[in-house]
Amino acid sequence: MQRIYLDHNATTPLHPAVADAMVAVLREEFGNPSSVHHFGQRAKAAVDEARSAVAALIGAEPSDVVFTSGGTESDNLAIRGAAEALERTGRRHLVASAIEHEAVLNTLKALARRGWSTTLLPVDGTGIVAPDALREALTDQTAVVSIMHANNEIGTVQPVAELARIAHERGALFHTDAVQSAGKIPVDVKALGVDLLSISAHKFYGPKGIGALWMRRGLRLLPVLTGGKQERNRRAGTENVPGIVGMGAAAALARGKMAEEAGRLTTLRDRLEEGILRAVPGTAVNGARTPRVPNTTNISFDRIEAESLLIALDLEGIAVSTGSACSSGTLEPSHVLKAMGFPPHRTQNSIRFSPGAANTEAEIDRVIAVLPAVVEKLRALTRTPVRA
């Protein structure tokens, strides 16, 4: 069966050049970057080069980039690390948007159980955080504000620069989870004006298990992992050298072809979106269509249970997702669509399509051709309509 992968927001295939770079390191560079001798120096050089490439992707200086095990750890280090470092100052209040990834939401919940107060900001019907909502939520006790750059389910891009400015006016730190935007659209830590920024390699054709946190110079975080002095005391543990090298290679590739690839993906995504809206009755796009990352569309299908449509499409060789990959296995309504004020039935009937590097127009057209009959069949078999 010809399979079509349209779930790049869940993860991306490793770029062959990235795999080559990693294999070379796995075979040749076994040294510990902390070692003084020749072997350590070679490994350290590989890590340094990767750090520069990752920094370049986000307009940063290499020494402000901390490698982590991925987006989740980056979010944890940013929020826990900053919250705990600021604890003595009496700033015990945390703010995030209601549509954050679970890595942020559950970190806030965990801190709330330990005495921090938290505020979740509402979003409007298009999935955008209103600057005024942040203004209202901020207090003199606010330690960290965490608002994602691009949303993983609907792709909508938040006005991060403006939100960061507002947070700074009240003396709060600003963190953004840029896992779904880095490598897809320009991400520049200076232009965004943030203090902390999380990224993950496997969302831009790098390996899993490696990510990074950028932190503004001079900022103090309490480390989440305690141990050796790696990453300048900010993240203990022997460096994942092959992963770091893979992330560096992927970052360089993504940066090099970003403008061109963003244009191509926008065309593909729009073709898919318009094709589905035209071919399948009872469909609607969820979230603001601009600004949005170029590869994401989230579409509701009336009288359809998203879980069934996902399976039926997989059996046709088309890989998509309902909301985020992390919530698969539960039929919980999407917290993102819920926060956008959608009625319950519309939070359980949406499918996310996220095309990527290898997708072609012919594949998009096949999806548009296959969908109407699949949806029709499922609708015909819906004995009890999904309750509103």
Place this chain on the structure above:
Amino acid sequence: MSGGVDSSVAAALVAGQGHHAIGLSMQLYDQRDGQTFGSCCTLDDLHDARRVAHALGIPHYILNLERRFQETVISNFVREYAAGRTPLPCARCNSDLKFSTLLDRARGFGADHVATGHYARVERRPDGRWLLKRSVDPDKDQSYFLFALTQDQLAAASFPVGGLHKPAVRAEARRLGLQVADKPDSQEICFLPNGDYASFVARHEPAAPRPGPIVDERGRVLGGHAGVHRFTVGQRKGLGIAAGAPLYVLKLDAETGTVTVGPRAALERTTLTASGVNWIAVDAPAGWVSASAQIRHRHRAASGRLRALDGSRAEFIFDAPQPAVTPGQAVVFYDGDLVIGGGWID
């Protein structure tokens, strides 16, 4: 695919016959916190099902049917106990979930049949009627739990292990190298592995635990109890009453909260009526016909006479008295191995 040996071998047989097979597992209760309040389809079982499907080279999906399970099986289970009856959730699950919601979902994926690991046989008579028969393994037979399947449901059902004895099923699993070959058999009620149905009912129906009297057949009060949902007709243990001869629960009255107890002989009945009767092998028989009737999962079907009553009901008269005819359980009528039909004991 529950992750057990029976449905795993059923899947292997279907795939081995060259059918285009899709592995489906049902998630029936919330498992996000790693809770394992059920014994079937726990996270470990889903892990096993996934591995078996992978070994067989078939796709595998977990369907979240929590809401339907709650609406059909759990709510009925709780309601029945609270009403002083003894429910049979596995039979409800088969007719109202597996061969209803699950079947609909499977049809949406292009499937014509749903195959399960049940020990029973389904056959088509030359005149087109679908028949349900006991498994060839009498110890494992589960036709009792399948009596409520309609002709449409039977037409879509397939029981690949129904023609095998359990040891042969395990042998087949070993031959195929399936990791579940020696996995122990599952509990009777998947969501109550510890058998503590009384606290389960109390948790889901806080009004159920209503204290009341325990009386003898003449109405003399012998003691008290914490709610009729804690009892089943025929129950002997847990009455909390010291008496010379063993006492058994004879009757439960949810209206008055009364539990009536008496000696074993008083449990015996020669007649019963059933509601919600589903006729499989025949149309509702107007006159008396010979048949045997099974009134519990572990009951040897007893001979007698059967006739249909108005309103999807039936009456059965046993040749010899039977102990503990329990309201809420199923009565299934057989002609040898053939299921004539069945219903819910009044």
